[in-house]
Amino acid sequence: MKSLASSTLYYRFGDDSDGNMSEERRFQVPPLPGSIPPTRPTTAVLFSDLGRGGTDMSYTWNEGRARRLWKSCEQLLKELPMQKNENKRKIGWKERSRICGPLGGRWRGWFAGQLRPSVHTVTAIAAEVAVGNVDVVFHNGDASYANGYISVWDFYLNMISPMAGSALYLTTVGNHDSDWIDNSSYYVTTSCGGECSVSALLIPMPKPATRRKPWWSYDVGLLHFVGMSTEHNFTVGSEQYRWIESDLRSVNRSVTPWVIFGAHRAMYINSKYGGRVDSDIDAMELMLPILEPLMFKYKVNLAVYGHNHSVQRQSAVLKKKVVQRSTAVNNSDGTVTYMQINPQATVHMVIGTGGATFTKNAVSPPPSWNEKTFYKYGYAKLSAVNSTVLDWKWVHSLSGAVLDHLVLTQENPFLHFDLTIDPF
Helix, strand or coil, X not given: CHHHCCCEEEECCEEHHHCEECCCEEEECCCCCCCCCCCCCEEEEEECCCCCCCCCCCCCCCCCCHHHHHHHHHHHHHHCCCCCCCCCCCCCHHHHHHXXXXXXXXXXXXXXXXXXXXXXXXXXXXXXXXXXXXXXXXXXXXXXXXXXXHHHHHHHHHHHHHHHCCEEEEEECCHHHHCCCCCCCCCCCCCCCCCCCHHHHHCCCCCCCCCCCCCEEEEECCXXXXXXXXXXXXXXXXXXXXXXXXXXXXXXXXXXXXXXXECCCCCCXXXXXXXXXXXXXXXXXXXXXXXXXXXXXXXXXXXXXXXXXXXXXXXXXXXXXXEECCEEEECCCCCEEEEECCCCCCEEEEXXXXXXXXXXXXXXXXXXXXXXXXXXXXXXXXXXXXXXXXXXXXXXXXXXXXXXXXXXXXXXXXXXCCHHHCCC
8 A cells, every 4th residue: 555655546435236326535645654745745634622513403513512502592582683672581492493493694604603613624624635735634532422322423424524534534532532430431420421432443543542542653744643542541650651652762753753742631721620630720730740751751842632622822831831932923914923943842732622612711811831722613734844844723614714823843853852951
């Protein structure tokens, strides 16, 4: 298969005997490790916390909480001209259905925008994949939010097929994919609704991942991806910890000069949610003394997370101290590019707005290392231009607008981070 690297395959699937075949699909074969496509950089799309939706209202979802949708509808009804302020009658389920179902005009557009963000994200990514601009799609945990309903997986897999069936599709597990009572998960919660890592069976991950040990690494062009599981034991000395260190130690920087570390829960997160073992703050405090020394020692360039449904860009940071903030550069077209020139610590990103409801719990003023936080649905587009330049764009899935742009450089992929600032 090496001879097919960086090429495009065309295929159909179905039953040819009765003519029940799919339309023609295309698959973009990723470049071999150490190489780049002929006409562009090695390019990845990254997102997290997707969920599902439809092109009509038949199986649209909002994290399984239908009543929240109807509360949104009730608020909408209060704003409609037909709804008089003096009318205090309670709006029942039947009337909500009657009005919210056939919404028209601008309200239909508003309501659809609230209910179908996952479809918009998948559609936008699929369009990028379809024209051959993407080598790999990295979904960083929390897939369908099926919560034990197997039929939801049919809807979900059908929704993502134009994207996941046309490019290499890598996933990590999130709490909604894995966490349950009396299974292999580290956190004893009911977040997955009984899924128990079924996503690892329906969407297999690279070796050495298994359903109970869903961690892996994979090389795509100039990028070395590490996919750990924050939902399984990663404490010092655990099997996953030993694997992470072994993998990072073995990276060949002459082949893959950029190391991208993916984890569902965030090691750096601007959030006020704490006080329980699986909260944002408690998870961060658990991860920092365990994983950050490895990231620093083995020069992880970029770490990406989800779980918190926000978009956040952090500084190059070490032990909660800013090593280097990005510098804003005003472009001639009015846009702004943020530069991280040869940072001496890992840069961290949160990309949790694939489609799930926003987690608006950031604190203000933010931590010193939190450079930007916003709430828009979309995905990141990461391009390894060469061994010294990495380009990061965050793309709004509805408009296609780039809402955040960072360029990260490294002078020499073989040099470790500056050990004079090592506090460990």
